[in-house]
Amino acid sequence: xxxxxxxxxxxxxxxxxxxxxxxxxxxxxxxxxxxxxxxxxxxxxxxxxxxxxxxxxxxxxxxxxxxxxxxxxxxxxxxxxxxxxxxxxxxxxxxxxxxxxxxxxxxxxxxxxxxxxxxxxxxxxxxxxxxxxxxxxxxxxxxxxxxxxxxxxxxxxxxxxxxxxxxxxxxxxxxxxxxxxxxxxxxxxxxxxxxxxxxxxxxxxxxxxxxxxxxxxxxxxxxxxxxxxxxxxxxxxxxxxxxxxxxxxxxxxxxxxxxxxxxxxxxxxxxxxxxxxxxxxxxxxxxxxxxxxxxxxxxxxxxxxxxxxxxxxxxxxxxxxxxxxxxxxxxxxxxxxxxxxxxxxxxxxxxxxxxxxxxxxxxxxxxxxxxxxxxxxxxxxxxxxxxxx
Numbered sequence: 001x002x003x004x005x006x007x008x009x010x011x012x013x014x015x016x017x018x019x020x021x022x023x024x025x026x027x028x029x030x031x032x033x034x035x036x037x038x039x040x041x042x043x044x045x046x047x048x049x050x051x052x053x054x055x056x057x058x059x060x061x062x063x064x065x066x067x068x069x070x071x072x073x074x075x076x077x078x079x080x081x082x083x084x085x086x087x088x089x090x091x092x093x094x095x096x097x098x099x100x101x102x103x104x105x106x107x108x109x110x111x112x113x114x115x116x117x118x119x120x121x122x123x124x125x126x127x128x129x130x131x132x133x134x135x136x137x138x139x140x141x142x143x144x145x146x147x148x149x150x151x152x153x154x155x156x157x158x159x160x161x162x163x164x165x166x167x168x169x170x171x172x173x174x175x176x177x178x179x180x181x182x183x184x185x186x187x188x189x190x191x192x193x194x195x196x197x198x199x200x201x202x203x204x205x206x207x208x209x210x211x212x213x214x215x216x217x218x219x220x221x222x223x224x225x226x227x228x229x230x231x232x233x234x235x236x237x238x239x240x241x242x243x244x245x246x247x248x249x250x251x252x253x254x255x256x257x258x259x260x261x262x263x264x265x266x267x268x269x270x271x272x273x274x275x276x277x278x279x280x281x282x283x284x285x286x287x288x289x290x291x292x293x294x295x296x297x298x299x300x301x302x303x304x305x306x307x308x309x310x311x312x313x314x315x316x317x318x319x320x321x322x323x324x325x326x327x328x329x330x331x332x333x334x335x336x337x338x339x340x341x342x343x344x345x346x347x348x349x350x351x352x353x354x355x356x357x358x359x360x361x362x363x364x365x366x367x368x369x370x371x372x373x374x375x376x377x378x379x380x381x382x383x384x385x386x387x388x389x
Contacts, residue, residue: 007299007309010291014316022188025181025320027327029189029246031146031161035153041071042128042152044144044208047120049103049113050090050135051080056254058089063138065095069145076123077135078103080116086135099123110224118220130214132207136255137163139206143250147208150244157213157241158234160202161248167328171260177324177334178341179267180247184324186274187231192238192245200238204230206251213240227273247327264348271352282353286346293317293342314339 018025046064050057057077064075075098079087090100101123106115117132124130129151131144143161151159162183167176187201207230214220217236226232237243257263275281296317299310318335325334 003299003302004305004309006291007295007302007306007313010295010299011309011313011316013292014313014320017185018316018320021185022190024184024188024190025323027184027189027247027323029193029244031150031246031248031250034146035149037145037149038152041069042148043072043126044069044129044131044148045124045127046073046075046131046133046144047117047124048075048077048133048135049080049116049120050077050082050086051112051116052082052084053086053135054082054084054089056136057086058093059138059254060133060135061090061093061095061098063140064133065093065097066141067139067144068141069148071148072127073097073144074099076101076120078116078120078123080112081105111227111229114220114224114226114229118224121214121220124211127211130209130211132204132209133251134205136253137205138252138254140250143206143248144208146250147206151208151210154242154244156208156244157210158202158237158243159208160230160234160243160245161206161251162203162245163205163251163253164247164249164328165253166256167330169256169258171263172257173330173334174337175260175263175341175344176257177321177328177330178338178345179263180327181321181324182345187245189245189247192234192243195238195242200231200234200243202230202234202237202243202245204233205253206248207233209233209237210241213237216240228270260344264344264351267345267348268352268355271349272356273352275349275353277356279353282349285349289342289346289349293339293346297339 048060048064061075061077067073077087077090077098078101080103087100087102090098101119103116103119106112110118121130129148131147133139147159147161150156162180165176165179166172187199191197191199192201214237217240222236223229223232234243234245257266272282275285296310296313299306317338321335321338322332325332
């Protein structure tokens with residue numbers, strides 16, 4: 001009886017997710033439509049923070065240089081103290097559109113990436129829009145034009161695209177579509193794009209920001225210690241006006257994740273931050289993921305109602321997974337692996353907490369910079385700069 005009740009609970013939760021959470025899994029928010037071109041094209045400056053990005057920075061910057069944008073457009077690459085010749089590679093491209101800024105060491109209270117962005121924004125001057133994009137993102141030639149047209153038509157203070165991630169290796173095929181699926185489950189794009197909803201988020205690889213709105217929100221300094229900086233920026237800017245987030249083929253990640261360990265590192269960097277560094281939230285999340293992904297499959301072994309509820313739940317989650325599989329051009333049969341994928345992500349979340357407890361929270365490019373919460377004194381930034389082992 002108890003087993004049947006637990007498997008039914010898993011089914012009930014999946015029904016709520018499928019039909020009561022902004023239809024997140026349908027992924028209808030995309031940049032495939034063509035907004036009308038503005039009468040006057042505003043000025044734009046792209047700001048690209050880069051730390052040890054020698055492998056992919058050339059392709060990324062070239063894709064910016066070749067934008068067919070009709071208005072004023074220039075590019076600032078902020079070299080965040082790279083040790084692999086990143087700045088030299090960018091300078092070697094020889095484009096007069098590109099300025100390479102040698103970034104200073106980040107002060108206490110800042111993450112390295114955000115301080116690099118802060119320096120780039122300051123250098124950008126009075127541009128009407130700031131295009132914040134990562135050094136591992138390549139853009140189609142029309143991406144900026146489409147972004148600005150959408151921003152101007154919708155009067156969005158933030159227009160963000162969820163870039164298409166690499167999905168070639170076995171690890172990527174297994175885990176990458178789920179990364180977007182879980183992100184959309186956590187931050188339903190329809191709710192993000194609804195001015196009346198409180199949900200706010202963004203995808204850090206491609207964000208077009210209205211400069212005046214950013215200044216009104218307190219600038220990059222307002223989120224200086226955030227590990228999940230894109231969603232923090234989304235929250236700050238939604239207080240200033242409407243924002244938009246959608247899937248895109250116009251922005252593509254060039255960073256490969258050939259092994260499961262690479263994806264684990266990507267997820268573990270911020271998963272425990274998402275939980276507010278709370279052990280109770282961690283326990284609840286792990287138990288919740290076991291309920292959603294393990295219990296339905298385990299129910300098959302019990303037979304009877306457990307098996308019926310388990311099959312229905314597994315079928316429902318498989319159906320919900322189909323749109324993101326289609327987007328990534330993967331076989332629909334990968335949907336049957338979602339219970340296993342959920343177990344992987346639960347393990348990555350636990351690993352994120354372990355890394356934080358070991359003083360390696362928010363590990364990226366050899367820096368461990370995690371926000372610690374202190375009940376009595378509020379938030380404090382733990383400025384850790386440890387070399388990765």
